[in-house]
Amino acid sequence: MRFVDEFRDAELGRRLAIEIRAAADPDRHVKLMEVCGGHTHSIYKYGLDDLLPSNVELVHGPGCPVCVIPMGRVDDAIAMAHEPGVIFTCFGDMMRVPGSDGTLMDAKAEGADIRMVYSPLDALRIAKAEPDRQVVFFAIGFETTAPSTALTLKRAKAEGVANFSCFCNHVTIVPPLRALLDSPDLRLDGFVGPGHVSTVVGARPLEFIAADYGKPVVVSGFEPTDILQSVLMLLTQLRDGRCEVENQYRRVVPYDGNLRALEVMAEVFALRPHFEWRGLGFISHSGLRLGDAYADFDAELRYAVPGLRVADPKACQCGEVLKGVIKPWECKVFGTACTPERPIGTCMVSSEGACAAYYNYGRFAREKQLV
Amino acid sequence: MSDVDRACEREGAGGRDLEAHCITCGDDGVDMVVVGIDADRGLALCQDAEGQRQSVETALVAPVQVGDLLLVHAGTALTTLEQVTS
DSSP, X not given: OTTXXXXXXXXXXXXXXXXXXXXXXXXXXXXXXXXXXXXXXXXXXXXXXXXXXXXXXXXXXXXXXXXTOOHHHHHHHHHHHTSTTEEEEEOGGGGGOOBTTBOHHHHHHXXXXXXXXXXXXXXHHHHHHOTTSEEEEEEEESTXXXXXXXXXXXXXXXXXXXXXXXXXXXXXXXXXXXXXXXXXXXXXXXXEEOSHHHHHHOSGGGHHHHHHXXXXXXXXXXXXXXXXXXXXXXXXXXXXXXXXXXXXXXXXXXXXXXXXXXXXXXXXXXXXXXXXXXXXXXXETOBEEEOGGGGGGBHHHHSOOOOOOOOOOTTOOHHHHHTTSSOGGGSTTBTTTBOSSSOSSGGGTSTTSHHHHHHHTTHHHHHHHHO | OOHHHHHHHHHHTXXXXXXXXXXXXXXXXXXXXXXXXXXXXXXXXXXXXXSOEEEEEOTTTOSOXXXXXXXXXXXXXXXXXXXXXX
16 A cells, blocks of 8 residues: 555665664663654554664653543543533543543443544534534544644534534643653653644744754654654764754655644634643643634533542553653553553553553563563 | 444443554544545545545645545544645
């Protein structure tokens, strides 16, 4: 299949692995963070970490939106879902994210009308088909899904669909990266930059990582040879003493992003002063709310919700995993009390969560053997 | 049973379809080919490699034509990968 087969070429992967070994400084331990959960998923699905020399370590970043939703927001979602007459719609993964007292799946079992959708447009379609019900869409995600929500809200406004509203939890990628770089307990040497987020925002907003923090960035695709080539480009920059933003994913990512998407986001959303991230705490200007022109569609204004901050379970170490401080298998409950079937932490819920990727692709067994 | 119901059931079973990807993040957009256009509503009917069809919002990449390969995430095309028809 075009755009897939050529990027899964085993011989090319082997050649890249040899070049990576040649480019890596054997006397230096290098830590590279892959920002996106999609990269984490590919790395473990294809066993790419096994191709790297032992002194090149991949650290998993916070780029999975399901994983960074705090428990309090899940509680708010469940409260909305229990409102009389409400049809609550969300992406599939969100249904299994634990709140302080169960998941949306549990709420559905208790009788709440909660439906999984593939896109906000599906939620709007439900609203138009059921004009006597209120339809709430649980909007989550980075700049990749935010344009989709924005376009749907524009459509709802233009068509006068008054029974549709949005519980907005969209986040932006740059503020958490800055928070990570400011974190005292994390030392990183470079970033495998976000791929499809950069399709929307471009690679330019990542320039601060090189300019202000002196770390190289390579925006990367998600196929195995994409990621290996990006690691090689980062190691080459480090070897040459360069510090730049490079774009490995040029077949998809324009350096300046998609201006139409940025415009529609600016029209519909406004920045929140701060937003809570699971494991990372409150980060300034990192979340989006609906702008004043779209306040009529804001579910947070339409429904009374608890709006409480809920601390993570004590046993869960998702925070440290999201910051790359520990590996998933080092968490006390990994693979025992916390599994994809019964997740305690969000990183075990989504297939792109670091813990789920480790669990599903056998890392747990391997690490235990090493111990 | 609809595709959505099937997927929901799978999620309910723990989402352990290892080939399935997280649809929420955009890191895993789907390549889809345009097979039909509804210009009045700004939508296109698109098909993925497995033959699944879906209505896709095309406002961010318009104009599109039948045969275009789009990167689709959460029902919205983010970029045009290739003009297949040309």
